[in-house]
Amino acid sequence: MLATAKLLGWIFEKLGQPIVLGQILGGLIIGVFTESNEIIREFSNLGALILLFLAGIESDLQEFKRVGKPSIFVAGVGVASILGAYMVGLIIGQTSYRKQVEDHVSILGYSLFIPLFFVEVGMRIELNYILHASFFAVLYTAMAIVSKVAGCGMGAYLAGFDLKASLRIGIGMIPRLGVELAMLTIALSSGVIGPEALTIAIFMVFVTTISTPPLLKWAYKL
Structure with a gap:
């Protein structure tokens, strides 16, 4: 599994795409022949x-104030580990040990556990569900794209950037x-969502990530 993750990740990197997409695709291929x-x-x-711990380390207290309420809500519905991992990283990130801890955890995580995480995510993809719910998957993805462009674009405009920027x-x-x-x-592991929701989310991740480079090229031609 790890070899497949590394190989597909390398191929996607050479194609100019994020490594994680290759790792997820590797998991999808493995999932055809075996189950998790x-x-x-x-x-x-x-x-x-x-991943969440590292996200916490890379954040600051102002960022936590912004995401604090949603994180507490998530913990309240039974996914306390999400808040816990992020919080521990956030706390360590405010200390003098930040760089040392981040370096060691990154090496450990990205050499083994994080690639296996993305492979296992790929193994959970239910292609039949995407085929049956194709309209909803496309609609959900389109809404994700529009909301990001509109929300972040509006924020940038209010901050003083021109329309093109x-x-x-x-x-x-x-x-x-x-x-x-x-x-x-x-x-999903905690039973808060079902495998169908994860499958739709993975579809959205693939489409949004692959579509961004050509959209940016178009935007810079305006």
Whole structure:
């Protein structure tokens, strides 16, 4: 599994796409021949928690104030590990040990647990559901793109950027990747969401990530 993650990640990197997309695709391929098991899921969950921990380290207290209420809500519906991992990272990120801890955890996470997390995410994809719910998947993805462009673009415009620059900023903020998938996977493991919701979210991640570069090229030609 790890070899597949590394290989597909390398291929996608050479194609100018995020490594994680290759790792998820590798998981999708593996999922055709075998199913996930308890050991793989435990390693995957640990990778998800490491991603959230690193997100916390890279944040500051002002960022936590912004996401604090949503995080507390998530914890309230039974996914306390999401808030816990983020909080521990946030606290360590305010200390003098930040750089040392971040470096060591990143090496451990990205060499084993995080790639396995993305592979296991790919193994959970239910292609039949995407085919049956194709309209909703496309609508959900379109809404995700429009909301990012409109929300971030409007924020940039109010901050003093012109219309073209605001559009480019909004498009640049379209992709959704690791942290979102980590939260959704933990929510799935806790029974808060079903596998169908995760499958639609993964579809959205693929489309938003792959579509961003050509959209940015178009925006810079305006």
